[in-house]
Amino acid sequence: MSQPDLSNGPLAGLRVLDLSTMLAGPYGATLLGDLGADVIKIESHYGDESRHLGPKRGEERGPYLSLNRSKRDLVLDLQREEAQEIFARLAATADILVTNIREPALSKLGLDYEQVKKHRPDIIWIRVTAFGADGPYAGRPGIDFLAQGYTGVLTLNGDPDGAPVRTGFPAVDVMTSLLVSNAALAALRARDLTGEGQRIEVSLLDALMHAQASSIGTWLTTGDRPKRTGNRSLYFAPSGAYPTKDGKHVVITTPGEKFFAKVCRALETDWDTDPRFHDIHARLANEDELDRVMAERTRKFDRAELVDKLVAADVLTAPINEVEDVVKDPQILHNRMIVPVKHPVLGRLDVTGIPIRFYGTPCEVTRHPPMQGEHTREILGELGYPKGDVDALIGDGLVADVAEMTRMREERRARRAR
Numbered sequence: 001m002s003q004p005d006l007s008n009g010p011l012a013g014l015r016v017l018d019l020s021t022m023l024a025g026p027y028g029a030t031l032l033g034d035l036g037a038d039v040i041k042i043e044s045h046y047g048d049e050s051r052h053l054g055p056k057r058g059e060e061r062g063p064y065l066s067l068n069r070s071k072r073d074l075v076l077d078l079q080r081e082e083a084q085e086i087f088a089r090l091a092a093t094a095d096i097l098v099t100n101i102r103e104p105a106l107s108k109l110g111l112d113y114e115q116v117k118k119h120r121p122d123i124i125w126i127r128v129t130a131f132g133a134d135g136p137y138a139g140r141p142g143i144d145f146l147a148q149g150y151t152g153v154l155t156l157n158g159d160p161d162g163a164p165v166r167t168g169f170p171a172v173d174v175m176t177s178l179l180v181s182n183a184a185l186a187a188l189r190a191r192d193l194t195g196e197g198q199r200i201e202v203s204l205l206d207a208l209m210h211a212q213a214s215s216i217g218t219w220l221t222t223g224d225r226p227k228r229t230g231n232r233s234l235y236f237a238p239s240g241a242y243p244t245k246d247g248k249h250v251v252i253t254t255p256g257e258k259f260f261a262k263v264c265r266a267l268e269t270d271w272d273t274d275p276r277f278h279d280i281h282a283r284l285a286n287e288d289e290l291d292r293v294m295a296e297r298t299r300k301f302d303r304a305e306l307v308d309k310l311v312a313a314d315v316l317t318a319p320i321n322e323v324e325d326v327v328k329d330p331q332i333l334h335n336r337m338i339v340p341v342k343h344p345v346l347g348r349l350d351v352t353g354i355p356i357r358f359y360g361t362p363c364e365v366t367r368h369p370p371m372q373g374e375h376t377r378e379i380l381g382e383l384g385y386p387k388g389d390v391d392a393l394i395g396d397g398l399v400a401d402v403a404e405m406t407r408m409r410e411e412r413r414a415r416r417a418r
Contacts, residue, residue, distance in 0.1 A: 156215060238260070
């Protein structure tokens with residue numbers, strides 16, 4: 001067997017089947033594709049739920065485009081028994097399968113671990129659930145927001161006297177996606193040693209509990225109850241969002257006496273000699289007054305001027321960027337966390353980059369988010385299906401390519417217009 005070309009990434013030569021929808025599962029598969037694996041997204045004719053949500057660009061939706069780069073796409077109707085032969089051929093070539101389908105649909109589609117293992121005995125099978133594979137909540141539907149409720153994260157966000165607030169982006173889904181990719185890599189290592197694949201379960205609930213080592217974990221070890229602090233810190237001051245002359249804000253935080261002294265020098269004050277503020281305990285006791293004088297001082301500067309001044313003084317600071325600022329941030333661009341890909345219909349798309357830098361086996365985002373059924377013919381050809389057979393499968397509705405999906409969309413549009 002020839003060695004894979006690792007110039008295409010450290011996971012070159014591996015194949016991943018993505019049978020998940022929305023965010024946590026698909027984004028975990030995306031990262032594996034970013035690292036060089038051949039990721040094949042298998043969709044029904046309806047498609048990934050993210051294809052139907054959010055703002056549109058052309059015929060595609062923003063959430064789908066932002067989450068599904070580095071993949072190929074096959075439309076296959078697994079609800080039909082005849083599709084199982086196609087899936088069996090494909091599964092036999094796969095190393096990893098990612099899904100978030102619940103039972104009983106999972107087994108009805110032939111996708112549970114034991115069913116897939118018959119096609120590929122050493123498959124690494126990863127399923128994402130909301131609350132766990134078993135236990136009192138098993139089988140219940142769930143999303144990021146619900147996990148934040150169960151794990152108490154909602155009680156930690158927002159102002160102390162305000163209502164609970166969820167995180168402004170799907171943090172739980174993103175953390176879970178990283179666990180999906182991490183689990184896949186660990187299971188590949190185990191398979192290298194034992195020759196055995198395995199079933200793996202990852203849940204949103206567990207991911208968020210893992211993330212709370214500093215809040216729930218502290219309560220478990222000390223009995224100190226987590227508190228909602230808004231932008232403040234429980235342990236030191238000042239720490240918060242401070243206004244600037246141009247109506248914007250900056251973050252300033254001081255986890256240590258030396259950082260407070262640096263703030264004082266940068267803002268040309270002697271607060272560190274003031275009895276109200278001279279040490280951490282005094283500052284916490286007089287935090288309202290400290291924030292008042294801090295805001296009074298920061299309002300004397302425009303945001304960019306203030307950030308430059310604070311950075312020069314080695315203060316822990318950052319601008320509170322709007323999205324237009326984020327996409328132009330020089331460090332984010334330098335880190336290649338926004339990269340262009342060429343879409344065959346939409347042209348240039350900018351997508352988020354790869355958050356891991358490999359120096360020996362560099363990675364690049366090389367594939368645009370695929371159109372529905374874009375690679376159906378290509379993948380079936382690789383599995384040994386002649387063109388005539390593929391035409392027949394498309395005609396029968398068992399699979400679909402881009403042209404067929406476009407035709408179906410136009411028919412639906414015409415029916416709605418009548």
